[in-house]
Amino acid sequence: MNFKRQEGFRFVFNEAIDAKFKLRLNGRGINFEPYECKIIDISPRGVKMFSEAKIGEYLNNTTLQIEVQFVLDVTMIRATGEIVWSKPYANGSQFGVLFHEDENIDELIISEMKQRRKKEVLQDKFTKIKY
Structure with a gap:
């Protein structure tokens, strides 16, 4: 499946962010324990992530949703969306997730x-002054 983002703002992390996700099919959870994943980059409308979870069998279902939980700074963010692309990578897969429209989530992601x-800029300045 080809998917082309339509937004310009995307933040790529130096080190991927730890996150968790659950899959939902027709509004019901598929997995009771969340899968571990890493967020590689983020925008207010979606994420690129990596996981070793074996979820390929679910990806062909058009009613599949994903709920991603993560912390960018201090607040736990829970966003729901659709997996719009997937490709094998290393010992797992990378996924592109497009969040459902939610102005509150958009604003929270930007604020965080x-x-x-x-904090990163201040840390960089402190590190340069200290050494």
Whole structure:
């Protein structure tokens, strides 16, 4: 499946962010325990992530949804969306997730990214001064 993002703002992490996800089919959870994953990059409307979870059997179902849980700075974010692409990578797969439209989630992601980036800049300045 080809998918082309329509937004310009995307933040790529130096180190992937730990996250968890659950799959939902027709509104019901498929997995009771969340799968582990890593968020590689993020925008207010979606994420690129990696997981070793074996979920290929579910990807052909058009009613499959994914709920991703992660912390960018201090607040737990739970966003629901659709897996719009998937490809094998290393010992797992990379996925592109497009979040369902939710202005509150968009604003929370932007706010958390701003706070995270400010802390990273301050940390970089402190590290340069210290050594």
